[in-house]
Amino acid sequence: MAAHMTPEEFRQAGHAVVDWIADYWATLPRRPVTSADPPGSVAARLPTGPPVTGEPVEAVLADLDRLVVPGLTHWQHPGFFGFFPANTSGPSVLGDLVSAGLGVQGMMWATGPACTELETVLLDWLADLLDLPTRFRSTGGGGGVIQDSASSATLVATLVALHRAAGGRWRQAGVDRRYRVYASAEAHSSVEKAVRIAGLGADGIRLIEVDPVSLAMSPTALRAAIEADRAAGVVPALVVATVGTTSTTAVDPLPEIGPICAELGVFLHVDAAYAGAAAVCPELRFGHAGLEYADSYCFDPHKWLLTGFDCDAFWVADAAELVEALSVLPEYLRNTATESGAVIDYRDWQVPLGRRFRALKLWFVLRWYGVEGLREHIRRGVALAAGFADRVRADDRFELVAEHPYALVCFRLRGADGPNERLLAAVNASGRVFLTHTRVAGRHTLRLAVGAPQTTQEHIDEAWEVISRAAATLSRES
Numbered sequence: 001m002a003a004h005m006t007p008e009e010f011r012q013a014g015h016a017v018v019d020w021i022a023d024y025w026a027t028l029p030r031r032p033v034t035s036a037d038p039p040g041s042v043a044a045r046l047p048t049g050p051p052v053t054g055e056p057v058e059a060v061l062a063d064l065d066r067l068v069v070p071g072l073t074h075w076q077h078p079g080f081f082g083f084f085p086a087n088t089s090g091p092s093v094l095g096d097l098v099s100a101g102l103g104v105q106g107m108m109w110a111t112g113p114a115c116t117e118l119e120t121v122l123l124d125w126l127a128d129l130l131d132l133p134t135r136f137r138s139t140g141g142g143g144g145v146i147q148d149s150a151s152s153a154t155l156v157a158t159l160v161a162l163h164r165a166a167g168g169r170w171r172q173a174g175v176d177r178r179y180r181v182y183a184s185a186e187a188h189s190s191v192e193k194a195v196r197i198a199g200l201g202a203d204g205i206r207l208i209e210v211d212p213v214s215l216a217m218s219p220t221a222l223r224a225a226i227e228a229d230r231a232a233g234v235v236p237a238l239v240v241a242t243v244g245t246t247s248t249t250a251v252d253p254l255p256e257i258g259p260i261c262a263e264l265g266v267f268l269h270v271d272a273a274y275a276g277a278a279a280v281c282p283e284l285r286f287g288h289a290g291l292e293y294a295d296s297y298c299f300d301p302h303k304w305l306l307t308g309f310d311c312d313a314f315w316v317a318d319a320a321e322l323v324e325a326l327s328v329l330p331e332y333l334r335n336t337a338t339e340s341g342a343v344i345d346y347r348d349w350q351v352p353l354g355r356r357f358r359a360l361k362l363w364f365v366l367r368w369y370g371v372e373g374l375r376e377h378i379r380r381g382v383a384l385a386a387g388f389a390d391r392v393r394a395d396d397r398f399e400l401v402a403e404h405p406y407a408l409v410c411f412r413l414r415g416a417d418g419p420n421e422r423l424l425a426a427v428n429a430s431g432r433v434f435l436t437h438t439r440v441a442g443r444h445t446l447r448l449a450v451g452a453p454q455t456t457q458e459h460i461d462e463a464w465e466v467i468s469r470a471a472a473t474l475s476r477e478s
C-alpha cells in the first residue's frame, strides 16, 4: 500500500499545484474559450481504470494538461461572456484550500464552533454591505447562511413557506391540500424544480405574466391570481420575486409585490442570484427597493462577487420559523450546546446534514478586496457592459432587446431568428469569445454578460470586432 502523503510531501506537491493554477490563469487569454472536441473525446483519452500502484502528483498534473484542459470551457477566460459569470479569484481559491485542509464538517455548532460563528458574522457583514433590511441580521430575529446554490435557497424558502401556509401542521400532515407558488414567467427554472421536489406537482406553480417591455412581474396579475386561487380553495403559499432575471436581468417591482404578499398573507422570497452582488455599490441598490417586505432573500457571491462556486448567501427574517420547518433531531446528534439554545446549528437551515467550511473563501475574498475592491469590480463590469451596449446601439444592423441595468447586454440582429442563430455559432466558433442566447418575446436573442476578473476594455473591443465581422460575413453570404 502506498503511504499517506506526509505534510512535507504535501508541501512540495501543493506548491506545484499552486504553480499550475497560477500558470493556468496567466495563460488563459491565449487559450480558446471553449473546446472544439466532439462528445466523448475526454472519456476516450482516459485509461479504463485506476492505477494499481500509486503515482506522484506530477503525473496527474501532466495528465491535467494533456487530457482535461483541452476538454474544458474556460469560465475564467476574459472572453467568456456566457450565461452569468461564475467568477473566482486567488483569495477565494486559497480560502477554499484552507477549508479543504481543515476538513471540518460544520453540520452543528458543536462540530466546529468557528465554522458556524464565522459564517454567521460574515453573513451579517454581507447584509450590511448590501444594506439589507435589519430583520435579516442574526442580531434581530433573522440571520444568514451559506447554501450551495440559489436553487437550494429557493427550495428551503419553499419548505418554510409551506410550513407557514399550513399553520405549522405541514411537518406532521405533509401536503394535505393544494398549495400554490407564484413566480413570474421569467423566473428561474429552479422555482419550478423546488415546487416539484416539495411535492406540489405541476399545478403547484403559477407563472405570472410580465410587463411586455420591462419583462418584470405584473403586480396586478399576481394579485388576481392569488385572489382567484383563494376563492377556489387553494392556499397561496409563496411568491418568488426575482431581482435580475436570468434571461434579461429584469427586476420584479418589490414595492408593489411586497404589500400584496403582506396583505394576503403569502411568504415572499426574493431571488437576486446574479444581480444581488451589484448592491455592494450604493448606486446599484435600486433592485432592493421594497426588500423590507421579504421573508427571505438570496444572492450568489459565486456568480459576480469573486467567490468560487459554491456560495449562495441566503437570509431569513424569522430564523425560528426556518428551524421549526426543517429541524429533525436524532439521538446521535444530541449535545449540550444544541440543548442550551444558545447556538446556531446550520444543519437545520439547509437540506443536507453535512456542510463544508465555505465561509473561509468568502472571508478571504472580503479581506483581500475590501469593500472598495468589490465595488470596483462590480462598477467595472457595469461600465464595460454599458460601453458594449453603446456599440450595439450605434450600429443599425443590431438592436438592444432589453434594458441593461447590470452587466448583461441582450441584443440581436434586426430581423429573423435564423441569422441570429448563425451569428451566435460563428462568434463562438472564433474561440476568442463565448456568448449564450435566450428568447425574448419569442425572438432569438444573444446575451453578453461581463464579469470575469480578467476582462478589460480590450476584450470588450475584441468581442465587438468578432461579432461585427461575423455579422458582415453573414450578410455577404445571404
Ligand SMILES: *Cc1c(COP(=O)(O)O)cnc(C)c1O
Binding pocket: 084, 148, 149, 150, 151, 152, 188, 190, 242, 244, 245, 246, 271, 272, 273, 274, 300, 312
Ligand atoms: C443563476 C440563477 C439561479 C440559479 O443559481 P444556482 O446558484 O446555480 O442555483 C437562480 N435564480 C436566478 C435568477 C439565477 O440567475
